[in-house]
Amino acid sequence: MRQWRMIAYTLAIAGCAGQAGAQELTGTLKNIKETGAITLGYRESSIPFSYLDDSQKPVGYAMDICYKIVDAVKKELKLDKLEVKLNPVSSSARIPLMANGTIDLECGSTTNNADRLKQVAFANTHFLTATRFVSKKSSKLGSIDDLKGKPVASTSGTTNIKQLTETNAARNLGINIIPAKEHAESFLLVETDRAVAAVLDDILLASFVAGSKDPDAYVISSDAFSKPEPYGIMLRKDDPAFKKVADDATAALYTSGEGQKIYDKWFTQKIPPKGLNLNTPIGAELKNEFAKPSDSPDPDSYK
Secondary structure: OHHHHHHHHHHHHHHHHHHHHHHHOOHHHHHHHHHOEEEEEEOOEEOOOEEEOOOOOEEOHHHHHHHHHHHHHHHHOOOOOOEEEEEEOOOOOHHHHHHOOOOOEEEOOOEOOOOHHHOEEEOOOOEEEOEEEEEEHHHOOOOHHHHOOOEEEEEOOOHHHHHHHHHHHHHOOOOEEEEEOOHHHHHHHHHOOOOOEEEEEHHHHHHHHHOOOOHHHEEEOOOOOOOOEEEOOEEEOOOHHHHHHHHHHHHHHHHHOHHHHHHHHHHOOOEOOOOEOOOOOOOHHHHHHHHOOOOOOOHHHHO
16 A cells, blocks of 8 residues: 555656646747747848748748757757748848747848847857948949948848948938838849949848849948947847757857858858859858857957
8 A cells, every 4th residue: 555655656746747847838938839830030032041042932041040940949849840830021020020929030130239139139149240331333432431412222120221320420421321121122222223322231232242133343342330240040038948949059050060061051152043152251250159159249259
């Protein structure tokens, strides 16, 4: 009788432990466990980070990193299957869609900065960029001051248009800022001469120039609106358990050397759908970041 009581007691303790383990899940992990699905937000024209290929499938450097996080989530939750849902996002809608629970990860070219950290969180940095402008060589625009009084495009909801606006006011340049809905539209405004320049992250400008009808017709400024800034996979704020899974997954990816292989795949080799090669080898700053992963929003920490 006593033996049976001990067995019953042990089973009861095990049951309580199981219930406690289940109750420990909160936030995004709890929702993913209950629904059996995770939703990735993707961009349609942020080459090579997140964009649509010729079959309208989202692909890119940030997409590959997000799928590594998905694998880690699946392992963490001990799931046999995990459905991956894909949801398009724009520059202006990505943060609201993250905050309201529509997407769980945003796989794009989103800058991690102090202002955004008030609303969302970021996994470890996967790229460093600076805000510059592209123009046609025939316009002969060498510096930011050369944009004075001219129409200049930038994408709504980005740090780029914010920096352009601040610089415009600080230097009293009188620039006519044209807000575009998407990055591709910003560049199109320059292609069609409706703007003399487009202000975006330099790597995005390089991708648009490489994919244009006449790449030699364009020049990207050496003059920058910002210091090098970090990109990170965006996730919900105040969800430490989910962030830990994302941070651990990205840190393991970058320190293993596989991170640079994925980088090389998208930045130094031909990519779909046009077979473009951005010819942008990994820089010393990002190499250092991969060796010691960080989610810092401070540009000065990436020297």
